[in-house]
Each structure stands twice: as C-alpha cells, then as structure tokens.
Amino acid sequence: MVRQAARGEEPPWSLPGGALEDGELLHEGLEREILEETGLRIGSLGRLAFVLQFDNRLPEQLHRSRGPGRGYHVTVWTFEVDAWDGELEPVDPDGLVSEAHFVPVADAIAHLEAVPWHSVTVRYLRREIETGSLHLQRWHEDGRVESYS
Numbered sequence: 001m002v003r004q005a006a007r008g009e010e011p012p013w014s015l016p017g018g019a020l021e022d023g024e025l026l027h028e029g030l031e032r033e034i035l036e037e038t039g040l041r042i043g044s045l046g047r048l049a050f051v052l053q054f055d056n057r058l059p060e061q062l063h064r065s066r067g068p069g070r071g072y073h074v075t076v077w078t079f080e081v082d083a084w085d086g087e088l089e090p091v092d093p094d095g096l097v098s099e100a101h102f103v104p105v106a107d108a109i110a111h112l113e114a115v116p117w118h119s120v121t122v123r124y125l126r127r128e129i130e131t132g133s134l135h136l137q138r139w140h141e142d143g144r145v146e147s148y149s
Helices: 026-038 105-112 116-125
Strands: 002-004 047-056 072-080 097-100 133-139 145-148
Touching: 002 026, 026 072, 026 097, 047 116, 105 116, 116 133
Parallel strands: 047 133
Antiparallel strands: 002 097, 047 072, 133 145
C-alpha cells in the first residue's frame, strides 16, 4: 500500500495506481506506476481482479489541483501481482507518494474502508466478489450512488 495525496491534503493509504500516459498500453502503465510509487519492478500483469467503471458527478476533480471540479469518469483495472523485485522505496516523480509498505490483508481492508471509491476493492479483498468481475458506479451530485455488478 502507499500513502499519497496532493500537497496540503492528509495522505490516505491506498493501492498503487494512476493514469496511463499518452501511448502507453495497460501493462506498461501498471509497470511504470508500480515502479514509481513503490520502487518495485513487476514481472507481469498477473490475474485480473476486477474492473470498475466510475462516473463521479460530484463537483470535484480526480486531481484537485487541476482546476475547478466538474466530476470525472474513469475505468479502474485492478490486478493481482504475484512476483516482483526491488526494495520498497517510492520514487514518485510527482512527489505525491510519501510511503510504501506491505501490510496484512486485514490492515489493507481497514485502510481502504476510509476511501469511498475503494468499496469494490474492499469487497474483493473480503472475497465477496468474483475474480475478473465488472462493476459500474455512478455518484450523483445529490449523494445517490448507483451500483451495478
């Protein structure tokens, strides 16, 4: 897990991840993000844990430091990674990751429960959803959340 936040925010614990850069394929972005945020090199994508398509219509940005909030739409691909090498030490070029640690699954669940958009990750770690499943969420401005699995 990594602690990351924009400058001035309290950094929550989360899973390593991020956005693809122009021209990157999924596996290339995953390898780059894991290396930057943890210092570890992974050998392959591993098993697909789940896919979450997320439509956030709340007046906020994915990266709050990038202009006024208008919501965002993302597709999150989550994989299990079984093999890696290197030492845990973030080398995040954006300076947003302050720590990286391996933690027991129970601790990961406790940390991720504090992050609303990690609800599917928490359910996956609790073995409540199937490997390779698709999940869709829409968060409305009035606070309603639509979920489809």
